[in-house]
Amino acid sequence: MGPVTAERRSTKPVLAVFVALAGAASAASAQDLEVDGVGYVLGDDFAPVEVVEFGDFACSACAEFWRDTWPAVQAQLIETGRVRWRHVPFLLGFDRGDDATNAAECAAEQGAFWTMHDRIFEGQREWARGRGHHDVLRRYAAEEGLDVEEFRECYDDERGEDRTDAANRAARRAGIRGTPTFFVEGTPVLGAVTFEALEAVVREAEQAAAR
Numbered sequence: 001m002g003p004v005t006a007e008r009r010s011t012k013p014v015l016a017v018f019v020a021l022a023g024a025a026s027a028a029s030a031q032d033l034e035v036d037g038v039g040y041v042l043g044d045d046f047a048p049v050e051v052v053e054f055g056d057f058a059c060s061a062c063a064e065f066w067r068d069t070w071p072a073v074q075a076q077l078i079e080t081g082r083v084r085w086r087h088v089p090f091l092l093g094f095d096r097g098d099d100a101t102n103a104a105e106c107a108a109e110q111g112a113f114w115t116m117h118d119r120i121f122e123g124q125r126e127w128a129r130g131r132g133h134h135d136v137l138r139r140y141a142a143e144e145g146l147d148v149e150e151f152r153e154c155y156d157d158e159r160g161e162d163r164t165d166a167a168n169r170a171a172r173r174a175g176i177r178g179t180p181t182f183f184v185e186g187t188p189v190l191g192a193v194t195f196e197a198l199e200a201v202v203r204e205a206e207q208a209a210a211r
Contacts, residue, residue, distance in 0.1 A: 033052065033170075033173075033174050033183055033186060034170055034173055034174075035052050035086060035088060035170055037166065038088050038163070038166050038167045038170050039052070039086045039087055039088035039089070039167065039170075040086070040087050040089075040108065040113045040114065040117075041084065041085065041086050041087075042074075042078050042084075042085045042087075042114065043078040043081070043083055043084040043085050044081045044084060045084060046081075047081055047082060047083050047084040048082065048205075048206055048209045048210075049082060049083045049084070049184065049185055049202050049205045049206055049209065050083070050084045050085075050086065050185060051077075051083050051084070051085050051086070051182055051183065051184050051185075051202070052086045052088060052182065052183040053085065053086065053087045053088065053180055053181070053182050054088045054090060054170075054171050054174070054176050054179060054180065054181045054182075055087060055088070055089060055090075055179050055180045056089070056090065056091060056092040056093075056094050056097045056101075056179045057089060057097055057100035057101055057104065057120050057121065057124070058094030058095060058096050058097030058100055058124070058128050059092065059094055059097070059179040059180065060124070061178075061179060061180060061191060061192040062121070062179050062180045062192070063121045063124045064192040065180050065192040065193070066118070066121040066122075067121070068192070068194070068195075069192070069193065069194060069195045069198065072195040073085070073195060073198065076195070076199070077199065077202060082202065082206065083202060087117065088167050088170060088171065089101050089104055089105075089117075089164070089167060090164065090167040090168045090170070090171040090176075091164065091168055092171075092176070092178075092179050094128075095128070096127065096128050096133055098164075099127075099133060099134065099137060100120050100127065100128075100137065101160070101164055102137075102155055102158055102160055102161075102164075103116060103120065103137040103138075103140065103141070103155060104116045104117055104120060104160075105154075105159070105160020105163055105164060106141070106151050106154035106155050106159065106160055107141060107144070107146060107151070108160070108163075109150075109154055109159065109160070110146050110147060110150065110151070112144060112146055115144050116140065116141070116144065116146075119140045119143070119144055120137070120140065123136065123140065127140075134155075137155070138151065138152060138155065141155075178190060178191070180192065182198070184198070184201045184202055184205050185205040185208070185209075187201060187205070189201055
């Protein structure tokens with residue numbers, strides 16, 4: 001199956017909204033997908049389908065996906081054991097994305113990546129557009145119950161830089177040019193797709209795995 005994208009909030013049948021992207025092999029190359037050692041995982045290690053998401057915390061479409069689609073993904077795909085989900089936070093070049101990723105990586109050092117993942121996307125308009133974004137991101141750590149001094153030291157020293165560099169290299173190898181980009185068992189899916197559109201690709205991957 002080639003790369004697909006989906007129109008958002010369409011009333012057409014789900015499969016009808018998939019559109020093959022001309023020249024998409026240069027935009028996302030599944031054969032170059034190497035994610036061992038990068039990103040953060042949710043779900044059963046023995047789930048039949050693996051989804052890899054490449055995202056930038058400062059990307060508005062990534063925040064849209066988190067707000068509109070992610071709750072259903074968690075409830076209906078991850079928690080039910082259908083999907084093992086890997087989120088790879090990397091830098092596509094959005095303003096302040098590096099600081100937000102730094103905050104998420106520092107939260108990860110305290111076992112709280114997914115907590116900060118949600119908090120950062122929830123507050124994207126606050127830290128991405130307002131003043132004092134460093135203080136805002138540190139405040140999130142305090143609000144989520146992290147060790148504030150440990151977080152501050154990590155954040156100021158950018159201790160997650162090596163992990164971010166590794167994620168950036170993985171994204172370059174895969175030819176990522178836009179966010180969010182998902183790989184469902186190697187099939188690229190581009191953009192802030194609806195749950196229905198994403199679930200249709202997952203279902204097809206499940207059927208292929210069962211053959």
